[in-house]
Amino acid sequence: MLIKQADDIKSSEITDEKIYLQRRRFLKTTAHVTLTAATGISLAGISAPEVAAALSMGDIKPSPLSTDEAKTDFKDITSYNNFYEFSTDKEAPAHLAKNFKTSPWTVSVEGEINKPAQYQLEDLVKPHQLQERIYRLRCVEAWSMVIPWVGIPLRDIIGRFEPTSKAKYVEFTTLYDPEQMPGQRRRVLNWPYVEGLRMDEAMHPLTLLAVGLYGQVLPNQNGAPLRLVVPWKYGFKSIKSIVKIRFTQTQPQTTWAQAGPGEYGFYANVNPDVDHPRWSQKRERRIGDFFKRDTLMLNGYADQVASLYQGMDPKTLY
Numbered sequence: 001m002l003i004k005q006a007d008d009i010k011s012s013e014i015t016d017e018k019i020y021l022q023r024r025r026f027l028k029t030t031a032h033v034t035l036t037a038a039t040g041i042s043l044a045g046i047s048a049p050e051v052a053a054a055l056s057m058g059d060i061k062p063s064p065l066s067t068d069e070a071k072t073d074f075k076d077i078t079s080y081n082n083f084y085e086f087s088t089d090k091e092a093p094a095h096l097a098k099n100f101k102t103s104p105w106t107v108s109v110e111g112e113i114n115k116p117a118q119y120q121l122e123d124l125v126k127p128h129q130l131q132e133r134i135y136r137l138r139c140v141e142a143w144s145m146v147i148p149w150v151g152i153p154l155r156d157i158i159g160r161f162e163p164t165s166k167a168k169y170v171e172f173t174t175l176y177d178p179e180q181m182p183g184q185r186r187r188v189l190n191w192p193y194v195e196g197l198r199m200d201e202a203m204h205p206l207t208l209l210a211v212g213l214y215g216q217v218l219p220n221q222n223g224a225p226l227r228l229v230v231p232w233k234y235g236f237k238s239i240k241s242i243v244k245i246r247f248t249q250t251q252p253q254t255t256w257a258q259a260g261p262g263e264y265g266f267y268a269n270v271n272p273d274v275d276h277p278r279w280s281q282k283r284e285r286r287i288g289d290f291f292k293r294d295t296l297m298l299n300g301y302a303d304q305v306a307s308l309y310q311g312m313d314p315k316t317l318y
Contacts, residue, residue: 058127111247150212196252
C-alpha cells in the first residue's frame with residue numbers, strides 16, 4: 001500500500017463528499033451495548049463500565065443556546081465520524097475505537113497561566129456543571145448534523161487557570177497513542193493533532209468542552225472522553241480526545257492549516273460565500289436527509305459571533 005506524506009496527500013482523497021452517497025451504510029458490530037427499552041439508544045463502541053458512568057452523569061441542565069432544529073439520529077451520529085486518529089474512513093472509527101481506553105484520563109494545562117497543573121478529567125468537569133446544548137455541526141465536506149452535546153462552557157474552566165495578559169490563544173492537543181489509535185500509524189497528518197482558538201473565541205459562551213451526547217458519555221468514536229465543540233466553525237476545529245491545553249502568546253500551528261494551508265485556515269469559520277478551492281460551500285447535506293439545504297453564515301450563529309471578526313477579511317477567516 002502506498003502511504004503518502006501529509007504535504008503531498010490531496011484532501012479530496014480523504015474527505016470527498018461522495019463518500020456520503022457511496023458508502024453510507026450502518027456499521028454492523030457485535031460491540032453494541034443496548035440501554036433499556038425506554039431509551040431505545042444503542043451505544044456503539046462503549047463498554048459496560050462506561051454505560052454505568054453514563055447513567056450517573058448528574059443533573060444535566062438544558063441550555064437556552066440550543067437550536068430548536070430536529071436532532072440527528074443517535075445511530076447516525078455514532079456511525080459516521082471524522083476521526084483520522086482511527087481511520088480516514090468515516091464508518092471505521094465506530095469499530096476501531098471500541099476498546100479505546102478513556103479512564104483514567106489526564107489533561108495537562110500549561111503556558112501563560114498562573115495555575116498550571118495536571119488535571120484528572122473528573123477534576124475538570126463536575127457532573128453538576130453539565131449542560132445539554134443542541135448544536136449544528138458543519139463539516140468541510142458539505143455534510144452536517146444536529147447533535148445534543150453534553151458539556152461545560154470552556155470559559156467556565158479557563159477561569160480556574162488564571163490566564164495572564166500574555167495569553168492570546170488557546171492550543172489543544174489530542175492524545176498520541178498509535179497502539180490504540182491505528183490511524184496514527186500512517187502519516188496522513190502530522191501527529192499529534194493540534195487545534196487552537198483565539199482567546200475571545202475560547203471565552204465565547206457558545207464554545208463548549210463536551211463529555212457526552214444524547215445524555216450519555218461520549219462514545220469513543222465521537223471524541224471521548226473530552227472534545228471541543230465550536231459550533232460556528234467547521235468540524236475539524238472541534239478537536240477530540242484532548243490531553244493538553246496550552247495558553248500561548250502566538251497563534252498555534254494547527255494541524256490542518258499545516259497540512260493544507262491553501263485550503264484549511266486557522267479560523268475555519270463557516271462561510272457559504274467563500275468556497276473551498278475545489279468545491280462550493282454554499283450547500284450542505286444534513287445526515288439523514290436526501291436533499292441539500294443552504295449553508296448558513298457562521299453555521300447559523302452569526303448573531304452571536306459575527307462581532308468577533310469585524311474588520312477582518314472573510315477569506316482569511318476560512
